[in-house]
Amino acid sequence: MPGKGLIVRQRSLIAITAALAAGALTLTACGSRDEGGSGGSDNGGGTTVVIGVDAPLTGDLTALGLGIKNSVDLAVKTANKDKYVDGVTFEIQALDDQGQPSSGQQNATKLVADEKVLGVVGPLNSSVAESMQKVFDDAKLVEVSPANTNPALTQGPNWQTKKERVYDSYFRTATTDAIQGPFAAQYVYNDAKKKKVFVVDDKKTYGAGLASTFTAEFKELGGEVVGTEHVNPDTKDFSAVVTKIKNSDADVVYYGGEYPVAGPLSKQIKKAGKDIPLVGGDGIYSADFIKLAGTEGTGDLATSVGAPVEDLPSAKEFVANYEAEGYKEAYEAYGGYSYDSAWAIIEAVKKVVEDNDGKLPDDARAKVTEAMQNVSFDGVTGKVSFDEFGDATNKQLTVYSVEGGQWKPVKSGTYTG
Amino acid sequence: MSGISPVEPGEGTRAGDADPDSRPVPGTPRQRLTEWYTRHRRPMLAGASAAVLLAGGGSFYATRDKEPEPPAVHPSQTVRVTYLGAESPPPSAPTRSFSFAVRVTALPGPPVTVTRISQPYAAVSLTSAPRPPFSAKAGFARKIVITMHVMDCSHVPGNAGLPFLDVTLRNTNAIDNHSFILGERYAQDVSQALRAGCADDPESSPKPLNTTEIIRAHPASSHYPDRANQPEFRSSTHRVPLCNTSCHNKRVTASDRLSSAFPAHA
Numbered sequence: 179m180p181g182k183g184l185i186v187r188q189r190s191l192i193a194i195t196a197a198l199a200a201g202a203l204t205l206t207a208c209g210s211r212d213e214g215g216s217g218g219s220d221n222g223g224g225t226t227v228v229i230g231v232d233a234p235l236t237g238d239l240t241a242l243g244l245g246i247k248n249s250v251d252l253a254v255k256t257a258n259k260d261k262y263v264d265g266v267t268f269e270i271q272a273l274d275d276q277g278q279p280s281s282g283q284q285n286a287t288k289l290v291a292d293e294k295v296l297g298v299v300g301p302l303n304s305s306v307a308e309s310m311q312k313v314f315d316d317a318k319l320v321e322v323s324p325a326n327t328n329p330a331l332t333q334g335p336n337w338q339t340k341k342e343r344v345y346d347s348y349f350r351t352a353t354t355d356a357i358q359g360p361f362a363a364q365y366v367y368n369d370a371k372k373k374k375v376f377v378v379d380d381k382k383t384y385g386a387g388l389a390s391t392f393t394a395e396f397k398e399l400g401g402e403v404v405g406t407e408h409v410n411p412d413t414k415d416f417s418a419v420v421t422k423i424k425n426s427d428a429d430v431v432y433y434g435g436e437y438p439v440a441g442p443l444s445k446q447i448k449k450a451g452k453d454i455p456l457v458g459g460d461g462i463y464s465a466d467f468i469k470l471a472g473t474e475g476t477g478d479l480a481t482s483v484g485a486p487v488e489d490l491p492s493a494k495e496f497v498a499n500y501e502a503e504g505y506k507e508a509y510e511a512y513g514g515y516s517y518d519s520a521w522a523i524i525e526a527v528k529k530v531v532e533d534n535d536g537k538l539p540d541d542a543r544a545k546v547t548e549a550m551q552n553v554s555f556d557g558v559t560g561k562v563s564f565d566e567f568g569d570a571t572n573k574q575l576t577v578y579s580v581e582g583g584q585w586k587p588v589k590s591g592t593y594t595g
Numbered sequence: 596m597s598g599i600s601p602v603e604p605g606e607g608t609r610a611g612d613a614d615p616d617s618r619p620v621p622g623t624p625r626q627r628l629t630e631w632y633t634r635h636r637r638p639m640l641a642g643a644s645a646a647v648l649l650a651g652g653g654s655f656y657a658t659r660d661k662e663p664e665p666p667a668v669h670p671s672q673t674v675r676v677t678y679l680g681a682e683s684p685p686p687s688a689p690t691r692s693f694s695f696a697v698r699v700t701a702l703p704g705p706p707v708t709v710t711r712i713s714q715p716y717a718a719v720s721l722t723s724a725p726r727p728p729f730s731a732k733a734g735f736a737r738k739i740v741i742t743m744h745v746m747d748c749s750h751v752p753g754n755a756g757l758p759f760l761d762v763t764l765r766n767t768n769a770i771d772n773h774s775f776i777l778g779e780r781y782a783q784d785v786s787q788a789l790r791a792g793c794a795d796d797p798e799s800s801p802k803p804l805n806t807t808e809i810i811r812a813h814p815a816s817s818h819y820p821d822r823a824n825q826p827e828f829r830s831s832t833h834r835v836p837l838c839n840t841s842c843h844n845k846r847v848t849a850s851d852r853l854s855s856a857f858p859a860h861a
Binding site: 357360361364368369394395398399400485489490491560573589590591592593594595 | 753758772
C-alpha cells in the first residue's frame, strides 16, 4: 500500500498530467486537418485508420484465427500507445471467414467498402486468399497474410515454370510451400530416416499443394510413396483411409491439410495398430492438434514457418506484451507473423503520411500499397521486407515434434538462396 | 511547549560527576588505548567515515537499477551462410569429389563458433577449408570451400530441390544444429555434380525421377566396395563439378521438376 506522501505526489502528477493533456487536446483541436476524401477518418483529434483482419474466428480453425486477431490487436495498441504515426490512431475491424472462401470474399467486399480501411491482415487459408485477392487488388487495398503458404498466391498459377506476380496488393510474411514441402521431405528422409510414405491430403489449395511439394522432394531423395488418399475435411471418421494405411508398409504418413483432420487421423491410425508418425505442415502446428490426437500423437511431426518465436530475441517483447494484455487465446503458430503483418501496414501508413506533410493523401490506399513494397523493419520474426513477388525475404522454417503433450522444436532451417 | 529534556544538567550528567572508579587507571591497557585514541582521533574518524561511505556506495552500486541484460540470442540467428558457386576440388581430394564455396557471415551479436559443417546424405561425405571449429565475430565474412565426396553412387539423391547444408553453431547461450537451405542454384550444382560424378557407371548412377523403380532395379549390390574399381573422376577433364556458367543452362531446374507434381488450385 503506498504511503501518504506518495499519494500526494501521485495526486500532483495526475493534476499536472490532466492539465497537460487538456492543453494538448486544445492545441490539437485548434489545428486544422484536411483529409480531402482520403482513407481514414478525422475524429477531431487526429485521423483514424482501420486495419482489417480476416481469419476464421469461429469453427474448427478458431485457435489459429484468434491468435491472428489478437496479435494484430496488440500491434495496433502498441502503435497507438507509442503514437508511432503522428496524428493517426489505428483501429482494427476483425471479420470471421470461418475458413470458407465465399465468406472471405464477402468480407473482402465489406472491408473495401469502408474507406477507413487502409490495409488488411489475413487470411489464414490459401483457398480463402484466392477468393479475396482480386477484390482487394481492384480497390488497391493492401493485404498482408501471416499464414498463406501456397506459392501461386504470389508467384502466379504457373510458378513452377514461370514466376509471375498477379496481384500487386498481395503480400505475405509466411514462407511458401515451395520451401516448406521440400524442407519437410529432407527432414523426414534424411534425419528421421523414413523411407516409405503414405500421403493423404484434403484436396484444398493449401493441403494438396503442400502434399505435392513434399512428395516431389521425397521421391527425389529416394523415398517411396506407397499410397495416396484424399479425405473430406468435413468428416471425422477416416476408417477407410486408416485401413489402407494399416495394410501398407508405410513407415510414415504425410498429411497435407489442417489440424481438425490431422489430429483425429493420427489418433485413428495409432488406434488401428499402426504405430507410425504423422507429419504435416504449419496447418497442423497447433495446440489443438495435440488435444485431438491425444497421447497417440506423441512423436508426430510438423513443419512450421519461421524459427520458434520463443527463441527469437526480437520476439521476447511480443511474447511479454501478449501475456500482459491478457488475451485468453494463445498467439499460436502465426502470432508473430500477424503482428509483423500489421506492423508492415503501420509502417506503410507512416511512410505515406510523412511523405504527404503529415496527412493522408487522397489516394491513400494506392500509396500504402506502393509503400508496402519497400517496407523494411526489424519485426518479431526478424527482418521484415518483401521481394518482387510480395513474398517475405526472411525464410525460416522449423520442424516440431510432439513430446510430453507439447510441440518441441527439433530443427530449424534458413533459406538463403 | 512541552520539553522532555532537563533544563539544567541533572545529577550525574556532568563529566566531572562520573564515578571515579570508572576512569581509566594509568598504565593499564584501557588507559593506553584511550591515550592512543586521543592521539589518533582525527585519522580514526576520517577512516571510519570513509568506510561508511564505501559501504554505502557499495550497497548503492549493488542495488542500483541494472541495465536490462541483452536477450539470449541463438547463434543460428546471427550467422548467415550463402552459396557462392562451384570451385575446383583440392588436389588431395579423393575420386568422386567436387567442391563449392559458401560465405559465412556473422551478424551483430555474441561471438559464434562454427563447430561442424555437414550434409544430410549418408552416401556423401564432406570436408571444408578451413576446418571447423572456427570463430565468427560480428562483421566476420569468410569464404569456406566445401568439398563433397561421393562414397556410394547408388544412394545419392537424383535431383533434390532443396538440399541442406547443416552447420552446428555455438555461442555462450546455445548450441544450434541449423540447416541452411542454399537455394536452387546450389541444388542444381550439387545434383549436376552428383550426376557427373557417378555418370560413367550406369549401375550406380544417381536415381532419376522415378525413384521407386530405380530402388527396385538397383539394390545395394551396386555399391563400389572396392575403390580401386571406381571410375576416375579427378582427371582434368572429368573432375566434378564441371560447372561453369554454361553448364547451368543444361540443368533441369527445381521448378521444372515440381511442375508436373503440383496440382491446379483445389
